[in-house]
Amino acid sequence: MTRPDDVLGYWLDEVGPSGWYDADAARDTEITDRFGDALEEAKEGAFSLWLTYASGTLAYLILTDQFSRNIHRGEAEAFTTDRISRAAAKAAIGHGWDFKIDEPARQFFYLPLMHSENLCDQDRAVRLILTRMPDQGASNLLHAKAHREVIRRFGRFPFRNEALSRETTEVEKRWLDEGGYGATVRALKEPA
Structure with missing residues (x-):
């Protein structure tokens, strides 16, 4: 089972800011292989415990708002988790959890609104x-x-x-x- 640290370690440390917005087919494949099943689980309501603390919510937002766009690039399915991602972001912002995450990773609390x-x-x-x-x-x-x-x-x-x-x-x-x-x-x- 995917853990928040798996998502955060991969996206924040392995990929890092220089790769966050690259349209890279190899990276899309890697994200699909590593996190495709987790995204499907999130669509079915999994990972609600992640939404009870700041770093867990950050991982959830990366999975449902960013990885969905990598996994389903150019397809309608890229946007199917936008609603749940946006709801999670709004709740987290309401709790002030975005302030518990340093920049530049803090932006992932705001991107569901931008999308x-x-x-x-x-x-x-x-x-x-x-x-x-x-x-x-x-x-x-x-x-x-x-x-x-x-x-x-x-x-x-x-x-x-x-x-x-x-x-x-x-x-x-x-x-x-x-x-x-x-x-x-x-x-x-x-x-x-």
């Missing part, structure tokens, strides 16, 4: 990163603002449309063709 297609969650993610990650939040803040801008503009993430079998509107298609998310980040980085 939400709800503008209130997006606003909260921006506020939390701005106020609770003063040492290492600049890049995270830029991406939180970019995610929020996409939700403000479209009410959803157009880059998920294909995986979720959603029809892409003409406005979304034009945005995607003009650089999509990357262009949004650049525009926020270098305002006109």
Whole structure:
């Protein structure tokens, strides 16, 4: 059975910040091999005891919000644990457990909100990163603002449309063709 220390040791120590956001097929395979069964168990309600303390919740969030995206990259299933991850993050933030985790790992309490297609969650993610990650939040803040801008503009993430079998509107298609998310980040980085 997977333990929180298995998840944390792998993600925080073995992979580390330099690899957290790489789209790497070999890493996706490794995560699938090591944690695919645990993700399926989490979908069925396992690991509730992890949600009773800060580091356990951190492991749960990494499993359900990050590893789901590695294991099911480009598929609708990548987003099936977003709801439970978001609920766990909100509860943990309410308890102040995010403060018990040092930066940069603290960001994993806020990413489920940043991954939400709800503008209130997006606003909260921006506020939390701005106020609770003063040492290492600049890049995270830029991406939180970019995610929020996409939700403000479209009410959803157009880059998920294909995986979720959603029809892409003409406005979304034009945005995607003009650089999509990357262009949004650049525009926020270098305002006109």
